[in-house]
Amino acid sequence: MTDASDEDIRHSEKKKRIQAARQKIMAGKTGGEKGLIIVHTGKGKGKSSSGFGMILRAIGHGMPCAVVQFIKGGWETGEARVLRDHFAKECQIHVMGEGFTWDTQDRQRDIAAASAAWEKAKELIRDPAMRLVLLDEINIALRYDYLDVDAVVEFLLTEKPPMTHVILTGRNAKDELIEAADLVTEMTEVKHPFKSQGIIAQAGVEF
Template identity: 65%
Template sequence: MSEDVDRHAMKMAKKKAARDKIMATKTDEKGLVIVHTGKGKGKSSAAFNMIFRHIAHKRKCAVVQFIKGGMSTGERDLILEHFTDLCAFHTMGEGFTWETQDKTRDTEMAQAAWAKAKELIRDESNHMVLLDEINIALRYDYLDIQEVIAFLRDEKPPMTHVVLTGRNAHADLIEAADLVTEMELIKHPFRSGIKAQIGVEF
């Protein structure tokens, strides 16, 4: 038993030394373009976690919701009730595209949301800006993907993080991003007839 403990300690010490050596080379900082995509649940949830981290560190941030309508969600209500001094929150959509069924109106709303997003990103006092469900707007061509990429490349302040969420992220956006996570769907209660539930989905 003692031999196993000693061998494990030596193995972990080697891992720590290797890890410390790698970490010593990571010294740069920059504002990241972060993409959360995929069919699995958790894209917006993970993004809001980063927003709440910024709030906890007293760092200004902002949220623009592109598709979701004005329904109450836990994140939105918490921010609007307690943290408007640190986080600007703009719900610019009127619901998912299959609910509105009006491409002209959806395009107008997405363009208005993008205008607000650019304004918030240009404001260097915002350390992070979350563009929730923008990938859906890009998928349906409500916005020009090349314009979005060019803006993030040329006009985003160097230390501002921008998070873009939604399924089917455009390949060019994935290429341009610094950090991309794909949420993989393995199992979901919706398939078993379970509806969206408070505190889990919203």
């Protein structure tokens, strides 16, 4: 067996220092567990996909879940199909929106649809048996003031059960929501096939 090289020794010592620092940080964390308010926003892809991924992760841990879709596009997503066909007992899905704002071209109709979706969302979040609720594309409804962001934030901070996680997705998350959230991730677009090559949305990638 050959002796460790200087490079190997330096690598080992570096990892030991990182491990010690990590252990010191974790020793000071005494907050325990809590239900989180999670925001996925930004111009890049992956906001809803990440939310659905967390739904599947929660199902794997035996946690009851629900999805409320505030915006319904022109196609059914693969994620919704899988959950509906294979995990209907573990996860409720409520498609409440009628389409993108440029499709409906009717503000009052969009406000009514968003309000109905929010009422369903509140019902699900209030249920203490529900462990994770995904509010897909709610940020669009908030961006166009179809819903009052202050009312949404107040509800999440005062009525959400302590151990319920809520995920809110969509571009242009409002500052009030970001301030109230426990975890915020911004998806950044670096390159997109539609812009660079004119490639349209494809099954299995975009929906």
